Amino acid sequence: MELDRNGLxxxxxxxxxxxxxxxxxxxxxxxxxxxxxxxxVNFLLDRDRIIxxxxxxxxxxxxxxxAVVAFEVDDIDALSHSGxxxxxxxxxxxxxxxxxxxxxxxxxxxxxxxxxxxxxAISTDLVSGRRLLAAxxxxxxx
Amino acid sequence: MKxxxxRRGVxxxxxxxxxxxxxxxxxxxxxxxxxxxPEIFPVNYVFDGEAIVFxxxxxxxxxxxxxxxxxxxxxELDHEFHSGxxxxxxxxxEELTRYLGPDAQRGFAxxxxxxxxxxxxxxLRIVPGYVSGRRIGPA
Numbered sequence: 540m541e542l543d544r545n546g547l548x549x550x551x552x553x554x555x556x557x558x559x560x561x562x563x564x565x566x567x568x569x570x571x572x573x574x575x576x577x578x579x580v581n582f583l584l585d586r587d588r589i590i591x592x593x594x595x596x597x598x599x600x601x602x603x604x605x606a607v608v609a610f611e612v613d614d615i616d617a618l619s620h621s622g623x624x625x626x627x628x629x630x631x632x633x634x635x636x637x638x639x640x641x642x643x644x645x646x647x648x649x650x651x652x653x654x655x656x657x658x659x660a661i662s663t664d665l666v667s668g669r670r671l672l673a674a675x676x677x678x679x680x681x
Numbered sequence: 682m683k684x685x686x687x688r689r690g691v692x693x694x695x696x697x698x699x700x701x702x703x704x705x706x707x708x709x710x711x712x713x714x715x716x717x718x719p720e721i722f723p724v725n726y727v728f729d730g731e732a733i734v735f736x737x738x739x740x741x742x743x744x745x746x747x748x749x750x751x752x753x754x755x756x757e758l759d760h761e762f763h764s765g766x767x768x769x770x771x772x773x774x775e776e777l778t779r780y781l782g783p784d785a786q787r788g789f790a791x792x793x794x795x796x797x798x799x800x801x802x803x804x805l806r807i808v809p810g811y812v813s814g815r816r817i818g819p820a
Contacts, residue, residue: 546798553701575712577754589813611721617707620796624723
C-alpha cells in the first residue's frame with residue numbers, strides 16, 4: 540500500500556474509477572465569474588467519462604466553453620474519521636451528437652430538479668484518490 | 682411525499698440559516714483555482730460563527746493562503762429521496778498567525794483536530810463573505 544506524506548493511502552486510477560462508478564453524487568468545481576464555485580450534482584460514470592445533466596446556468600456556461608473543471612466524489616465518516624475521496628480534473632463538454640445523446644438518455648442518470656436540461660460529459664484526464672483509515676483500522680481485503 | 686423525479690422548486694436559505702448549518706457541520710470542501718484550474722479539497726473544519734478554520738501542511742492550500750478567493754461548500758443530500766441542501770461560502774483564504782490580532786488568535790483555540798496524519802501545523806481560515814444556500818425536495 541502506497542501512503543502519501545499525510546499517511547493517506549494513495550488510490551490508483553482503477554480503484555478511483557471503481558469507487559466513482561459506485562457513487563451517484565459528486566461535486567463539480569468550476570470558475571464562475573473568476574471565482575471558484577462548488578455545486579453538488581448527480582452523475583453517472585459512463586465508460587471513462589462523468590455524465591452530468593444540467594439546466595442552463597453556470598454549470599452549462601462553463602461546460603459549453605470547454606472549460607477545465609474539477610469533479611470530486613467522497614465518502615467521509617465524521618464519526619470514525621475515515622473514508623475516501625477521489626478528485627478528477629477534465630474538460631467539460633456538452634454532448635450534442637444525437638447517437639451519444641440517445642445512448643446517455645438510456646442510462647439510469649437521476650436528476651433532481653430539472654428534466655429538460657443539457658447533457659455534459661467530463662473527461663477523466665487526471666484522476667487521484669486517497670483513503671483515510673480510522674485510527675487502528677487496517678486495509679480490508681475487499 | 683411528492684413523487685420522486687417530479688420538478689420541484691428550490692428553496693433559498695438565508696444567511697443566518699447558512700451560517701447555522703456551517704456551524705453544525707464538520708466536513709466541507711474547499712474550492713480554489715490553481716493556475717486557472719479549479720481544484721477541490723475535502724477538509725474537516727470548525728466554524729465558530731466568524732471563521733471557517735481548518736489545518737493543513739505545506740501544499741496547494743497553504744500556497745493559496747492570503748491571495749486567493751476561495752469557496753467552501755457543505756451539503757447533505759439524500760439520493761434516495763432526491764432531497765437535500767447545500768451551502769457555499771465565498772471568502773479569502775488566510776493563514777492564521779500570531780500577528781493577526783485577537784480575533785484570529787481565537788481560531789487557535791478551536792478544536793480543529795486533523796483526521797489525517799501529518800503535523801498540520803498551519804491553520805487556515807475563511808471568513809465567509811457572500812454566502813448562498815439552497816434546499817431541494819422534501820425537508
